[in-house]
Amino acid sequence: MKRQVSAAILTTVLVSASFVAAQTKVTAPKNKYTPADDVKLGREAAAEVEQQMPMLDDDRVDDYVERIGARLVENIPAEFRHNGFRYTFDVVNLREINAFALPGGPMYAHRGMIEKAKTEGEMAGVLAHEISHVALRHGTAQATKATPYQLGQIGSAILGAIIGGRTGEVVSAGGQFYFGTQFLKFSREYEKQADILGAQIMARTGYDPREMASMFRTIEQEGGNRAPEFLSNHPNPGNRAQYITREAEMLRVQPGARDTADFRNVQARLGQMTPAPTSEEVARGTAGRTPPRGNAPDTRPAARVAEPSTRYTTYNEGDVFRIGVPSNWEELASESSVTFAPQGGYGTISGQSVFTHGVQVGIARNETHSLQEATDELLAAFAQSNPQLARAGNPTRATLGGRTALRTLLANVSEATGGRERIVLYTTQMQDGALFYLIGVSPEQEFGAYQPVINRVAQSIRFTR
Ligand SMILES: [Zn+2]
Numbered sequence: 089m090k091r092q093v094s095a096a097i098l099t100t101v102l103v104s105a106s107f108v109a110a111q112t113k114v115t116a117p118k119n120k121y122t123p124a125d126d127v128k129l130g131r132e133a134a135a136e137v138e139q140q141m142p143m144l145d146d147d148r149v150d151d152y153v154e155r156i157g158a159r160l161v162e163n164i165p166a167e168f169r170h171n172g173f174r175y176t177f178d179v180v181n182l183r184e185i186n187a188f189a190l191p192g193g194p195m196y197a198h199r200g201m202i203e204k205a206k207t208e209g210e211m212a213g214v215l216a217h218e219i220s221h222v223a224l225r226h227g228t229a230q231a232t233k234a235t236p237y238q239l240g241q242i243g244s245a246i247l248g249a250i251i252g253g254r255t256g257e258v259v260s261a262g263g264q265f266y267f268g269t270q271f272l273k274f275s276r277e278y279e280k281q282a283d284i285l286g287a288q289i290m291a292r293t294g295y296d297p298r299e300m301a302s303m304f305r306t307i308e309q310e311g312g313n314r315a316p317e318f319l320s321n322h323p324n325p326g327n328r329a330q331y332i333t334r335e336a337e338m339l340r341v342q343p344g345a346r347d348t349a350d351f352r353n354v355q356a357r358l359g360q361m362t363p364a365p366t367s368e369e370v371a372r373g374t375a376g377r378t379p380p381r382g383n384a385p386d387t388r389p390a391a392r393v394a395e396p397s398t399r400y401t402t403y404n405e406g407d408v409f410r411i412g413v414p415s416n417w418e419e420l421a422s423e424s425s426v427t428f429a430p431q432g433g434y435g436t437i438s439g440q441s442v443f444t445h446g447v448q449v450g451i452a453r454n455e456t457h458s459l460q461e462a463t464d465e466l467l468a469a470f471a472q473s474n475p476q477l478a479r480a481g482n483p484t485r486a487t488l489g490g491r492t493a494l495r496t497l498l499a500n501v502s503e504a505t506g507g508r509e510r511i512v513l514y515t516t517q518m519q520d521g522a523l524f525y526l527i528g529v530s531p532e533q534e535f536g537a538y539q540p541v542i543n544r545v546a547q548s549i550r551f552t553r
Pocket residue numbers: 217221274278279282321322323
């Protein structure tokens with residue numbers, strides 16, 4: 089009898105030991121910021137989100153999401169808890185399935201996500217994924233590797249980073265070509281981490297992590313002819329459903345009470361309200377709200393600008409590269425790029441920076457793509473804010489700073505002047521694989537004079553790391 093009891097104890101110990109050993113070990117990525125930085129940046133970004141985005145502000149719905157979220161937060165593994173983090177959940181009145189998290193804990197779920205989830209567990213899956221981004225400090229980890237040179241404005245870069253996609257466009261429309269948001273969306277590696285840790289948190293809370301996998305299937309099915317919004321800031325690392333299911337098989341789901349009746353009641357309540365606007369409607373300002381940053385007065389580029397000086401000035405951009413530009417061009421830095429343009433050759437329209445003459449240089453993240461694929465992705469990002477952008481011929485081989493590059497000619501209709509413009513795009517890869525680009529622009533009728541200048545500026549590039 090005694091013997092049998094100890095055998096039973098031994099079995100239990102072995103089972104729980106293999107349970108611990110089998111679940112995937114998650115390690116938070118390298119981060120040069122402190123947890124206190126996360127809290128500060130998140131708080132600033134949250135103030136901006138709440139001012140710019142249409143909040144639902146319904147106590148019954150907010151309380152419910154807050155309650156489910158708090159239960160998940162209690163089950164964050166001890167090694168990922170940080171002093172000062174405050175996890176909060178608010179509902180944004182937008183139709184697309186999406187959610188996003190800010191450093192230090194503020195989180196936002198789109199109303200569309202709650203409406204389209206089939207079960208409370210599916211909704212909890214999205215919340216657990218967002219909680220994991222916060223606990224693993226992905227926002228500031230991303231900033232750690234994504235700012236190749238000191239550009240300030242880290243707060244808005246992070247904000248754009250985390251929200252991303254079309255929702256990010258609502259909030260951070262300030263970037264050059266709104267490029268900041270594309271530049272900083274979460275990497276696929278971080279997405280997979282958030283899925284795995286999220287699955288572990290779900291199991292500890294009493295939800296089957298397979299419900300997270302089924303929510304991702306729901307997301308994939310959304311959107312019709314355009315990509316689902318959620319994937320624009322949470323890109324699919326590939327085989328999402330498979331690895332979540334595999335992780336789920338290794339986890340023991342703790343017993344937990346389910347509030348399925350509350351979930352149905354909240355869905356019913358949302359169903360009785362005026363349908364949520366899409367983020368595009370909000371961005372256009374047709375949903376009864378002013379467009380973001382649209383209240384700043386436009387400063388339109390001038391019709392005529394001075395010819396490029398034949399004297400050149402060299403600029404050192406951080407520890408990344410050197411560039412020579414006509415000495416009558418000004419240096420205009422933003423969080424993700426630097427533009428050189430003559431006076432009158434740049435301006436701001438409805439909060440968007442525009443330039444009609446000059447060059448812009450920037451670095452875009454690129455994970456696994458070839459130079460051609462990364463260039464195509466960059467062009468797709470530019471095309472989002474330049475709907476008339478079109479290729480004017482096939483890309484040709486070139487060099488930039490001694491590296492193999494692609495040179496692509498483009499045509500566009502200027503948002504600023506309504507006139508036709510020509511664009512030269514050079515792209516090459518940095519040592520870490522990131523995509524380095526130089527884009528030169530001039531009105532079509534001045535392109536004969538500007539093309540040699542753009543080429544000369546491109547040939548002046550020297551990489552310094
Ligand atoms: Zn994500």
